[in-house]
Amino acid sequence: MAACAALTVSLSAHAVITIEIDRGYDNPKKIAVVPFGVGAGIQGLDNPADIISFDLARTGQFAPTPAKNMLSLPDQPKEVLFRDWRVLGDEYVVIGRVDPAANGNISVSYFLFDVLNERQLGTGGTFTAQPSQLRDMAHLASDEIYEKLTGIRGAFSTRIIYVLALDLSLKTERYRLEMADADGARPRTLLESKEPILSPAWSPDGKSVAYVSFEKGKPVIVLQEIGTGARTILTDFPGLNGAPAFSPDGRQLALVLSRDGTPEIYTMNLATKELRRVTRTRPPTINTEPSWTADGKSLIFTSDRGGKPQIYQVDIATGLTQRLTFEGDYNARGRMLPDGKHLVFVHRNEGVFHIAVMDLERGRLMVLTSTSLDESPSIAPNGTMLIYATQDKGRGILAVVSIDGTVKYRLPSSVGDVREPAWSPFLNRTRG
């Protein structure tokens, strides 16, 4: 109707019709990732096309064309016939090659094409690394392709950490801090302990993690370098030491200590170890689960100071505190999206725990997940997806949901009980 009005107006003005398109249908983009050509002497490796296809499909924003439907399998730009792809309804085509390089390395190169406009997009890319890093190279290609096509930085070459509990309630009960690719592939153990591990958090440079360990029979906060495995105990105060969260600049840690009676939020200067108390409440109030806003000036935290757990925001400099959530009788573990306008948290509705996102400007709340006992949401660095822990047949598993709630998938886990995922920041790995 709006368009009709617009048409009428511009018609009588000049003999020109400006057609105004005010809406659309945002379907997944059809993309063909053609199996990459493989050079002589390369064997036993995944085809990067499979990894890239899977990366793009997981976003829900792309619908890859199955290779068996393809009319041709080009691996050179000059072999791309746009008509072949247009017939299949593809909007984009990715082609590429894997070839041997010097020093036992391999190189992965790709090219991206816009079928409808019949042109190549960008210059493509080439990565060179050890054969064992094929997945890294494919994820980097996915990142570049995704950014080119959506205008949003790709987060496929990021990682996740999570706690894996094995043999719960058995004598052999043990806990592992695991790190894996964002798609759940290539898990490796950063720490194994007979005592529980809680609340893992990434440093903003992606080189360290902080977590709570019960290795001393009581909770302490530990900082561990991923590369070297070197560990430092940051806090070991009487009572609770919990919920570490790095500031965006990596210089401070927000945490919860109960050394003064009630659990309160503190910040710690990581260089000087100097502590600063941020919240001041009286027993029996609990303040916990701090996280930073993108500007590093405020903390988001959970408190039951109003009777029920709700999410608050405190300005660190002034101590000025405001309540952010009002809907429902339980809202916890708030995390701000990178845009600073949306809050993700655990929301209880009719006794069931869901992950919800709230538009802080309009106060609109949207429940993203439909399973029960959903907890520990952690947002991807590009703000498009979040990972959370949920239950499947009584076992803890990890799942991912897009911020608009339209796409959900589970990460594979073969054994044990998985909980408390944390999505890494962008990891600045350079092109080889």
Next chain:
Amino acid sequence: MEETARYYGVSLMLALLVHALVVAMLWFNWTPIERESLLVKPNIVKAQLVVMEAPKPKPTPKPAPPAPPTQDTVKPKPEPKPEPKPEPKVEPKPKPVEPKVDPKEAAKRAQADKQKKLDSLADASFSDALARETEVLAEDKKEQAAQTYAQGIYQLIVANWSRPPSARNGMQTKLMVELVPTGNVVNVTIVQSSGNEAFDRSAEQAVRKVGKFDVPKDSDLFEKYFRRFPVLFKPEDLLR
């Protein structure tokens, strides 16, 4: 002529009534202010005359739409009429002496002349209006047809426009779309970018995806509106 006579009779009766009223008012020493306010009433008489004119043209024209223009052309007519009023006004005074017969004849003739003038005026303005109307109608028809085709183009593009997730309400991309008379898209150029490459491309792709639009067979209409036309992409339905 009989009709005219009958109308004349009616108006004469009304005129007499008015005169009688005026005389009565004068008789009872009514103040001039009240007379002025009463003078407004003859306007109603005029209005009745206009109503009488209206049925006459009716047999000739076919369409009802002429109504608005006719009203416009009628408006100037009230101006000539004030003349008859002053005449009767002056006469009413002699009337008490020797009423009816003489003024009747004079008024009859005057009225007839006036009616003729009015008729020809009405006819002239009516045919003018009709001519103008047909022109406008023809133009309107073309524009309506163009709008129908534009609406079709709108719907096809909307159905094929899939925005990237970075799209936000308020972004604007303007394309210039060029067609050949078969309706096939031969060229799409971005004339105003949103600043978001992915958003711009989604707009281009929407037009390319349609590939061929329904366009008018009338080559004038095609050349005028659809050989080359701008399309503005300006989403209003996004959540963010």
